[in-house]
Amino acid sequence: MIEVIAAFLAWAGIWVLNTRLANGPASNTRAVQLLVPVLFGVTILVVWELVVRGLNVPMVILPAPTSIAATIGESVPTLWNDFVQTFVKGALSGFAIGVAAAFVVAIFVDRSEFLSRGLVPVANFLAALPIVGTAPILVMWYGYDWQSKAAVVVAMVFFPMLVNISAGLQETTPMQRDQMKTWAASYWQAFWKLRLPAAMPFLFNGLKICSTLALIGAIVAEFFGSPLSGMGFRISVSVGRLSLDMVWAEIFVAALAGSLFYGVIALVEQWVTFWHPSQRKGR
Amino acid sequence: MINKIGPVLAVLAVIIGLWYLACMPMNIRLALDTAERQGAVITPEGRVNRQEHSAIGLVIKNPQHVAGIWSQKKPRLPAPHQVVAELWRTTMEVKPTSKRSLVLHGWVTLSATGLGFIIGSLSGVLLAIGIVHNRAMDMSVMPWAIASQTIPILAIAPMIIVVLASVGLQGLIPKALISAYLSFFPVVVGMVKGLRSPSHMDLDLMQTWSATRSQIFWKLRMPASAPYLFASLKIGVASSLVGTIVAELPAGGGQGLGARLLSGSYYGQTVQIWAALFATAILAAALVALIGGIEKGVLKRMGLAG
Numbered sequence: 001m002i003e004v005i006a007a008f009l010a011w012a013g014i015w016v017l018n019t020r021l022a023n024g025p026a027s028n029t030r031a032v033q034l035l036v037p038v039l040f041g042v043t044i045l046v047v048w049e050l051v052v053r054g055l056n057v058p059m060v061i062l063p064a065p066t067s068i069a070a071t072i073g074e075s076v077p078t079l080w081n082d083f084v085q086t087f088v089k090g091a092l093s094g095f096a097i098g099v100a101a102a103f104v105v106a107i108f109v110d111r112s113e114f115l116s117r118g119l120v121p122v123a124n125f126l127a128a129l130p131i132v133g134t135a136p137i138l139v140m141w142y143g144y145d146w147q148s149k150a151a152v153v154v155a156m157v158f159f160p161m162l163v164n165i166s167a168g169l170q171e172t173t174p175m176q177r178d179q180m181k182t183w184a185a186s187y188w189q190a191f192w193k194l195r196l197p198a199a200m201p202f203l204f205n206g207l208k209i210c211s212t213l214a215l216i217g218a219i220v221a222e223f224f225g226s227p228l229s230g231m232g233f234r235i236s237v238s239v240g241r242l243s244l245d246m247v248w249a250e251i252f253v254a255a256l257a258g259s260l261f262y263g264v265i266a267l268v269e270q271w272v273t274f275w276h277p278s279q280r281k282g283r
Numbered sequence: 284m285i286n287k288i289g290p291v292l293a294v295l296a297v298i299i300g301l302w303y304l305a306c307m308p309m310n311i312r313l314a315l316d317t318a319e320r321q322g323a324v325i326t327p328e329g330r331v332n333r334q335e336h337s338a339i340g341l342v343i344k345n346p347q348h349v350a351g352i353w354s355q356k357k358p359r360l361p362a363p364h365q366v367v368a369e370l371w372r373t374t375m376e377v378k379p380t381s382k383r384s385l386v387l388h389g390w391v392t393l394s395a396t397g398l399g400f401i402i403g404s405l406s407g408v409l410l411a412i413g414i415v416h417n418r419a420m421d422m423s424v425m426p427w428a429i430a431s432q433t434i435p436i437l438a439i440a441p442m443i444i445v446v447l448a449s450v451g452l453q454g455l456i457p458k459a460l461i462s463a464y465l466s467f468f469p470v471v472v473g474m475v476k477g478l479r480s481p482s483h484m485d486l487d488l489m490q491t492w493s494a495t496r497s498q499i500f501w502k503l504r505m506p507a508s509a510p511y512l513f514a515s516l517k518i519g520v521a522s523s524l525v526g527t528i529v530a531e532l533p534a535g536g537g538q539g540l541g542a543r544l545l546s547g548s549y550y551g552q553t554v555q556i557w558a559a560l561f562a563t564a565i566l567a568a569a570l571v572a573l574i575g576g577i578e579k580g581v582l583k584r585m586g587l588a589g
Contacts, residue, residue: 015419022419033422040423061446118290122298128517128571129564130525132437133540136548136556141359215435223441223532224548235438239445247442255434 003054007047014043063245071245072252078234079253086231087257089146090218094153095210101154102161109162110169110195111187120166127159135221144225152221157210164206168199201276204269211261215254299363303353308338309360310352315345317355361554369558382538385562391539392527393566395455399462400523404516406463407470414471415478415504416496428471436464440530458530458539465526466519473515477508506585513578520570528563540566 018036026032045065051057052064059067072079109115135152142148172195180190222232231250238246312333319325326344327333333341342349353362361369373385380387410428414421440461447457481503489499531541540563547556 018423019419022422027418027422036419036422037424037426041427060449114290115294117287118292118294121291122294125568128521129567130521130528132525133528133544133560133563136544137553137560140548140551140553212432212435216437219435219438220529220532223529224545232438236441239442242445242449244442244446247439251439251442254438258434259430 001054003050007050007054010046010050011043014039060242060244063248068245068248068252072249075246075249078229079249081229082231082234082250083253083257085146085227085229086149086218086222087215090149090221090230091153091214093146094150094218095157095214097150098154098157098214099161099207099210102158103165106162106165106169107191109166110191116166120163123159123162123166127163131156131159132217132220135217136224139221139224145227149218149221149226149230153214153217156213156217160209160213161206164202164209165199168202169195171195171198171202200269200273204265204273207265208262208269211265212258215258215261219254302360302363306352306358306360306362307342307349310355310358311338311341311345311349313355313358314349314351315341318351357551357553359553361557365554366557366561369554370561373558385540385543385558388538388540388543388559389562389566392524392531392541392563395458395530395539396462396520396524396527396566396570398455399459399464399527400466400520402459403463403466403523404470404519407467407519408474408512410467411471411474411478412500414475416500425475428468432468432472437526437529440526441532444530458527461530462523462526466523469515469518469522470512473511473518474508477511478504480511481507509581509585510587513574513581517571517574517578520574521567524563524567524570 018039021027021032021036021039024032048062049064049066052062063071105119109119132152134155138151138155139148142151176194176198177190180194185193219232219235222230223236226233231254235247235250238244238250315325315333319328325333327336327341336344352358354365355361358365370385373383377384379390410424414425443461444457447453447460485503485507486499489503494502527539528541528544531537531539532545540559543559543562544556547553547559
């Protein structure tokens with residue numbers, strides 16, 4: 001019981017501190033803007049730990065953060081193996097293929113009025129559908145190894161990317177395109193020097209959306225069959241054995257991989273689209 | 284109208300045509316094996332010999348057996364008309380209470396999605412209101428709400444199902460919780476953006492009229508957020524449906540379109556998988572269209588529709 005009260009006190013204490021920090025004089029400095037969410041995250045971990053211990057919540061319902069951390073520490077090789085199988089082999093390769101294919105098709109769409117009126121509405125429609133559902137079919141076609149996971153990722157990534165890239169390629173104003181014409185620029189010159197740079201913010205927006213989709217696709221596809229490693233495989237096996245600390249460890253790895261993937265894309269975006277208003281520093 | 288629909292129809296026709304063509308190499312091996320077992324003469328004799336040949340080569344060498352390719356029982360790739368026939372059979376000809384009826388499975392999925400979507404979007408709107416009015420909440424919760432969108436939350440769906448089942452919760456509620464969770468964050472992020480969309484000028488005007496905080500909220504912020512709210516509701520309802528379907532996967536023998544997908548993949552019933560897949564697509568499209576329709580009506584009455 002003492003732990004539960006301590007949890008409550010910790011929550012209240014950090015909340016007061018956070019309110020002070022957020023409304024205080026230093027609230028616009030970078031340090032405070034980082035500190036406040038970190039403190040909030042720490043509160044959740046502390047409260048979680050204390051409540052689990054205080055109420056003796058059984059392991060099969062919710063393991064404490066410390067025991068999850070212990071599991072992560074013990075099973076680094078397994079987690080690394082699963083990470084390579086799911087993320088590097090399945091998600092990344094599928095992501096690359098899907099984005100490249102969408103890019104090529106988007107150029108065709110850009111060149112042909114007919115395709116842009118016919119294919120883009122279809123792609124828009126398909127992008128809103130639950131494409132994860134194709135996972136059982138693709139696993140049946142491409143076998144249990146990473147190829148089928150990559151195929152699911154390609155299917156999930158392709159349509160959002162196509163929609164975003166072709167919207168981006170339409171982004172230039174008529175004036176800019178006329179300017180290119182007066183300089184007698186060929187299609188490809190105008191493409192590389194005007195339309196592609198103008199499409200970059202859209203392209204990166206699509207890449208960011210798809211980074212999450214890729215990981216989801218690779219993990220969910222493993223629920224339909226996989227070799228003896230992979231994050232989705234480990235999650236479904238551990239759930240069956242009720243060893244939830246392992247499940248949480250995999251979730252931690254998935255969260256870490258997802259945020260890092262997103263972060264890398266955001267960094268490249270900053271570097272490529274430095275000219276875009278959304279990247280300006282200081283307000 | 285013709286100008287708009289014409290190209291779309293043409294593209295759809297090409298896709299369906301390619302689909303029929305793709306059936307030939309995908310299903311030819313099975314068709315030839317069955318034909319040979321019934322005594323027909325196939326050019327490369329024996330199943331093993333055919334393994335080395337490419338599927339397209341087999342189609343060219345055995346044109347007389349191509350006809351059966353579009354009507355197999357368990358094809359690798361069912362033809363479009365087979366899927367449509369299965370959809371028709373399992374929705375119209377089977378009693379809606381039967382276990383084989385897609386209406387039943389669709390309803391199970393739809394009810395979990397609907398409940399989850401309502402819970403998720405309502406709590407998303409509430410959290411967004413809190414975030415807009417409380418700076419401490421904004422600074423501590425908002426970065427996590429954005430970061431959580433980069434995390435494959437869907438992966439924990441089966442775990443939540445099993446955990447809640449061990450506590451004794453089964454059926455609708457656990458699935459609804461997952462779909463609520465998935466629609467929650469898009470709504471929070473969109474709604475915060477929407478509630479912040481009034482300009483300084485508008486807010487200053489409210490101040491000069493000495494409006495209270497709640498008056499500013501109801502008369503300025505809330506109406507201004509409507510377009511943002513609907514945009515994120517559309518994303519939210521689509522991801523709610525995905526959440527429900529993935530949540531139904533661990534409940535293999537159970538009900539729902541996700542369970543139907545999994546049982547189809549266990550027993551190699553490809554036509555059943557494709558029919559379930561199309562049912563989810565139709566459901567998703569209907570849900571998004573429903574929200575779009577409400578959006579149109581509401582924005583029109585508010586004088587915001589273009």
